[in-house]
Amino acid sequence: MESRRSDILKPALEGGAPAMPAPCPPMYPGGNLIDAREERAVIDTLRQKRLFRYYGPTPGPSKVDELEQRFAQKMGARRALAVTSGTAALICAVQALGIGPGDEVIIPAYTWIATAAAVLAAGAIPVVAEVDASLTLDPDDLPNRLSDYTRAIIPVHMRGVPCRMAEIMAFARAHDLKVIEDTAQADGATYRGQRLGTLGDAGCYSLQFNKIITSGEGGMLVTDDEQLWQRALMYHDVIGGLRNEIPAQDVLWGINFRMPELLAAVALAQLDKLDPLLETMRARKAILRTALRSLAEQKGLYLQEIPDPEGEAAVAFILFATGPDQARRLSRAISAEHVEAYTLYDPNEVDYHVYTHWIPIVAQRAWNPANLPWAAAPRPVDYSPEACPHTLDLLSRAVHIDVNPLYTGAEIEAVAEAIEKALHYYA
Ligand SMILES: Cc1ncc(COP(=O)(O)O)c(C=O)c1O
Known part of the structure; x- marks a missing residue:
């Protein structure tokens, strides 16, 4: 023996x-669990020729609506918004909170580059903070990253691990900061009995193929804040303001992150799993x-x-x-x-999960010749290895x-x- x-x-x-x-x-x-349920959902949707959320030859409830309702219910949130990716969900959340030029957002030094890109897309500056031995945002490092320009924190529940949310929320509330939970890698996980994504002001999920549940691509935003939801709804759809009868004095332009019906059909089957x-x-x-x-x-x-x-x-x-x-x-x-x-x-091996490898961000390169938002950053920002050793x-x-x-x-x-x-x- x-x-x-x-x-x-x-x-x-x-x-x-x-x-x-x-x-x-x-x-x-x-993805590995895709079976006859997803197949049936896709075929049914195709047969109804109802591929767009808002209209089609077959009237009746939309799959995207159903997904939003069931997702909100599953997570325990008042509202959900279906979008085309986790990145899109993050961008909607940042925009809906009114974060933009001149603002800073604290994010962990270990996260997919999309977290930082969503902040930049709104014209704000991502400030990296240390992670602790959970490999999620270290609340003890937040005071070191705080400035007069900080507007929000994006804790990221990396590899399915809940951040130390009690401490993060206490810090955020003490400093009047908004919290967007990046739950892309932790769909359905909980912290002290509450689903991740529902502890902060908004939660953003991904349905991309290597996430816990998937529709290939796709994302969800949840919130209990009615105004935040209205603004995200308006931003995710070019005519979201008109469609949702937002009062003229509050209407803003939007772009297009609308989720297609086929993705919602697959996501609904996955949600049950x-x-x-x-x-x-x-x-x-x-x-x-x-x-x-x-x-x-x-x-x-x-x-x-x-x-x-x-x-x-x-x-x-x-x-x-x-x-x-x-x-x-x-x-x-x-x-x-x-x-x-x-x-x-x-x-020596580029990996966009680690801030020192975010090549265009480390170089503070922008899409525009004026090099905004970097050129107008309210203070110097550090992405060197010394920032988060x-x-x-x-x-x-x-x-x-x-x-x-x-x-x-x-x-x-x-x-x-x-x-x-x-x-x-x-x-
Ligand atoms: C932590 C994190 N945030 C955001 C995203 C973006 O999600 P998506 O790929 O759906 O845009 C991802 C996905 O890879 C991620 O891992």
Whole structure:
């Protein structure tokens, strides 16, 4: 028995059998679950020839309307607005809050570049702040980033992990700042029992293909604030003001982020799958946590801190190595076991999730010859590695492993074994 165990623990890199017999399926939680329900929804919509939200040959309720109602209900928000992407949802939220030239918005140094781009699209300046060991916005760093120009904070629930919202909201309220939750990577997750996206002034979700649920592309904005919703509605549709009978003195121009009916049909089918998906991923991740926490700690590594372990979406298992070399070694060893693992920051490999790699933003380059909004920034802004060194250190030591909901019970045990082998041999 003893010798069998040591044989099991021989890493694939040293000639042992990989813990997982074959490479794992790609991590598309909702995408991998597309089945006859989405097919039927699309075919029905096509047969009705009702592809546009507001009219078509078949009268009757629109799929986009239904999605908005069901999404708001699911999240526990008063209002929802369906748009074409998570980025579009963020842009609508920033615009609806009246944020623009001369304003600053605090965002985390670790987020998809879209968070920063949404701020810039409104003519405001994104100011990066550190993340903590949850890899989400560190509330303790907010005082260092605050200025007379700060109007809002965008906490980002990265990799399905809820930010420390109680502290972020307390800081925001104390300084009269608005809060837009970027929930693109955390559809359906909760913080202290409340769905993410409903704790701040607005919540923005993505339905892009590698998100938790998907319609290929797509986004949702939720809010309890009637005026914010009205303004977002007006902005997302060129004639949103007219269509919604906004009083003449309040009408503003909009653009076009209207969600098509086909996307809404798919998103509705996916929405039904959201809670079971979250349950599966949480159960799978709990197995990894239980199996690996004490071994990791014995080796001087530690697990990502989760501000609300019951509420997180549990899409990833992340541990912090003692240094970047060890993190790379562990990632290589785990990947050799047919369990994909990767580190989260390499200064030499461009990755738009890390602020130092946001090439056009670091260069403060604009679309216009006047170089606005950079040229009119209210104060100098810093995107150098020195701006958020703690974030870069954490990301460079992080080893990221997907918690794929397609894993069977036996497969998640094999994932645990893959990580265990790597820790035994290379940590
Ligand atoms: C944290 C974060 N914010 C915003 C977005 C933008 O979403 P979308 O791709 O739907 O525009 C993404 C998507 O990749 C994201 O990960």
